[in-house]
Amino acid sequence: MTHRITLSCSILFVAMLCGTASAAKLPDAVKRDVDFTRDVQPIFAEHCLKCHGEEKPKGKFRLDVRQNIVAGGDSGEPGIAIGKSADSHLIKLVAELTPGEVMPPKGKALSDEQIGILRAWIDQGAKWADGAAPIDEAGPKMLKGDHWSLQPVKNVVPPKVKHQDWVTSPIDALVAAKLEAQGLTPSPMADKATLVRRAYLVLTGLPPTPAQLKAHLADERADAWPRLIDELLARPQYGERWARHWLDVARYAETNGFETNTPRPNAWHYRDYVIRSFNEDKPYDQFVREQIAGDALGEDAGTGFLVAGPWDEVKSPDINLTLMQRSDELHDIVNTTSTAFLGLTVACARCHNHKFDPISQKDYFAFQGVFAGVNHGNRAMRTKQDAQVEARQAAAQAKLDAARAALAKIEASQSDPALKAPQGGTGAVPRTII
16 A cells, blocks of 8 residues: 555546646736737647648638637637636647647747737637637637636626606516517506506416405505515415426436335425525525535525436446446436536537537536536435524434333332232232323
């Protein structure tokens, strides 16, 4: 064992030295604004486009199409990481950070200044210039990193509309603008009874009773409407109604699916956790964390999210089929987690790099590795109320122990001849009252 540890440490030390040496070879980015047409395109034209241009690009990696530069080619590595030049595959190749892996493989290598220009270009967002180089007209128009869902959240100025009296929020303005663009007008305001009924159905999934409707119609207070909304939000039916939508996202079921489709008697813990989260108005970021790592946050039921989907419990004696089943289990977790929380179909990268957003096969299997320790099964579940429950259990156990001791004393007295009444007498056996 000692030799193995020493050898491992030696390998690690050498790797650290190599990494330091490689990092030392990387030229610094230039300290100025870089223009693609003026600074970057000439470098590509001189050193790169002969092999990575429009005509039969090697490795299917083109440097005249921005989306291809970002996506990379057959290597499976994204060409560049926008904003992170030191992590970009293109920079690692032109700087030969890995011995023997260098671009261009023949001819004049890029100078430190040219590499510094490329680094600055990537760090500054890898901006393209219209008409600077051919754009693949037959290819997709959407560039990696340009998709709306990958943009930072920003405030949007609501449009001005004709039916301003109908607008009570910025969302109303956006809706009204779309209606007006189609030559449509907003519907008239609903009457009070209709509004009350809609509120009940939307928030609780149940219509108001005749008595409830009558009471709300009779309420003439100025804040009657917000009072009604607050009342409905405080009802347990609110969580039951809206939890159903999230349970669909989590692919929740109370059976395992597949050919056996056996029941899951403990699945309800996750269902009730989601209902409780809605009724407690739990912050969304906390809700997310508890479903991915609830076992580390004192909310074990939350991690039911990871294993709520179908599970093939019938394993094969063929090790290859069993490994494939395990891969499919992890794939289900990756797919659901990414679509629920990222809005991206990361699962597609199981077989190929994404074409339109920056997800590679390498990213997919790194993502999968996060969940490699997750398995289906039952275990003791802890909650944040464990301390209170344990205290109550201890108090109940103490009472039970006292009762058992009293009972044992009674039984002992019944079997003690000295405590029994004489034969033929009328004495009574002393009794202990509990």
